[in-house]
Amino acid sequence: MMRRACRRAAGLVMGWLLATAATLAAAQSELQPFTFGYVGLADDPRYSEARLENRFQGEPWGRPIAGAKVAIKESRFPGMAAGVEFGLNEQLVADSQAAIEAVRQLQGNGHRFVLLDLPGPTTAEVADAFAGEEMVLFNVSASDDRLRGQACQANLMHTLPSHAMQNDALAQFLLSRQWSEVLVLVGQEEADRKLADSFARSAKRFGLDIVDEREFLLGNNPRQREQNNPRLLTSGIDYDVVYVADTQGEFARELSYQTQLPRPVVGSGGWCRKPGIGPGSDTALVSSTIAWKNSPGVT
Numbered sequence: 001m002m003r004r005a006c007r008r009a010a011g012l013v014m015g016w017l018l019a020t021a022a023t024l025a026a027a028q029s030e031l032q033p034f035t036f037g038y039v040g041l042a043d044d045p046r047y048s049e050a051r052l053e054n055r056f057q058g059e060p061w062g063r064p065i066a067g068a069k070v071a072i073k074e075s076r077f078p079g080m081a082a083g084v085e086f087g088l089n090e091q092l093v094a095d096s097q098a099a100i101e102a103v104r105q106l107q108g109n110g111h112r113f114v115l116l117d118l119p120g121p122t123t124a125e126v127a128d129a130f131a132g133e134e135m136v137l138f139n140v141s142a143s144d145d146r147l148r149g150q151a152c153q154a155n156l157m158h159t160l161p162s163h164a165m166q167n168d169a170l171a172q173f174l175l176s177r178q179w180s181e182v183l184v185l186v187g188q189e190e191a192d193r194k195l196a197d198s199f200a201r202s203a204k205r206f207g208l209d210i211v212d213e214r215e216f217l218l219g220n221n222p223r224q225r226e227q228n229n230p231r232l233l234t235s236g237i238d239y240d241v242v243y244v245a246d247t248q249g250e251f252a253r254e255l256s257y258q259t260q261l262p263r264p265v266v267g268s269g270g271w272c273r274k275p276g277i278g279p280g281s282d283t284a285l286v287s288s289t290i291a292w293k294n295s296p297g298v299t
Contacts, residue, residue, distance in 0.1 A: 031085035036072075037106035037114035038065055039099050039126075042092040046119070046141070051249075064117055064140045065090060096122045100129045107135055120144030124151035131155070145198055163195055167202035170266060175206050179240035179264070184213040185233065185255075186245040196245040199267065211239050216251050235260040243267040 040063060045051070047063055065088075072086045079086045089111060091102040099122055103114055112135045116123050120142040127137055131153045139147060139158045148162050161169075174182070182203060186196040196213065203210055214234075217227040226232045234242060242259055244267045246252035252269025264271060 030083070031080060032083060033087060034079070034084040035087040035089050035111055036068070037103065037111040038068060038088055038090045038117065039102045039106075039114060040065065040090075040092050040117035041099070041119070041122070042094060044117075044119070060141065064115075068115060068140075096125045099126050103130060103137075107133075112136065114138065115140050117141045120147060123147060123156075127151065127153040127156040145194070163198040164202065167199045168205070170199070171202040171206040171208055174208060174241060174266070180207070181209050181211050181238070181240045182243050183234060183237065183239040183241075183263075184210050184243045184245065185216050185251075186213060187216060187218075187248065187251060189247055191247040192245045195247060195268070196243075199243055199245065212237055216244075216246075218248075218250055230255055230258040231260045239263060241266055242270075244269050 044063075046060060052061060068088055072088050075086050089106060089109075091106070093099045093102050099116075099118060103116075103126055106114055107130075114135065115138045116126060117140050118126065121144075123139050123142045123144075124147060127139075127147075128151065130137060133155065135155060137153075137156045139156060140160065143160060143163050143166070144151075145162050145164045147156065147158070148164070174180070184196055184199065186192050200210060202208075215227060216233055217224050219228050221228065239261065241263055242255070242265045244252045244255055244265060246268040249268060252265075252267065254269075256265045256270045259265065
């Protein structure tokens with residue numbers, strides 16, 4: 001008797017599964033394709049193997065295409081309910097002109113939504129080329145302030161905060177901790193200069209005082225020790241916190257606990273956005289605060 005009941009239940013379950021599979025197959029055959037375009041640089045220096053291996057704080061640990069693929073996969077059933085089948089058309093190109101041509105080709109194939117995984121200047125060029133056209137471009141990896149300023153376009157959307165937004169939030173946090181005197185360290189890259197300028201605007205807006213700005217150099221040349229040695233670079237002045245603008249990440253990653261005064265480090269290193277953790281990880285903040293308060297000379 002028990003065996004008959006088990007067989008009957010198994011048969012009902014199998015029948016339900018087969019009926020569900022048939023329904024899904026029929027539904028899928030009637031779905032309308034809805035494909036997103038994705039355009040990136042084949043040799044993008046932001047994703048070079050050497051750079052990714054270092055896992056710099058606040059820097060990408062891989063291309064965002066992985067996130068797009070996960071989103072497409074997880075949107076399968078909601079898409080079926082809406083009568084569409086989501087897809088992704090990936091294009092890796094050599095330069096800005098090739099990126100524009102790739103987007104134009106996607107547009108010609110009926111794609112109206114394109115993800116741009118491009119450096120800031122290239123993103124601006126592509127957005128300018130398609131200004132006013134009936135398509136939506138998504139900036140998924142460039143935080144340049146000018147993309148929301150001089151290079152802003154009505155059909156260019158952003159999935160990440162700009163440097164100005166990040167620095168505004170950081171400035172408010174520093175103010176809330178009463179760390180109002182900031183020593184700024186900036187690298188020699190043009191991007192470092194732009195990042196430092198962005199923080200300076202935020203500092204002025206929220207009433208922080210930049211006590212000094214000093215340029216750092218990578219290397220161990222003893223004749224340049226006042227610029228490549230963290231202790232010498234941060235000596236001779238008092239401050240509450242150190243802001244480092246280092247878009248390459250090499251100098252910033254070793255700066256925490258290496259300053260002349262026991263002070264927290266923010267910006268491109270120290271307390272910064274960490275991939276997979278998010279801005280201001282509670283664990284990172286608590287451990288850093290405890291270590292800072294227990295350092296010699298802290299009052």
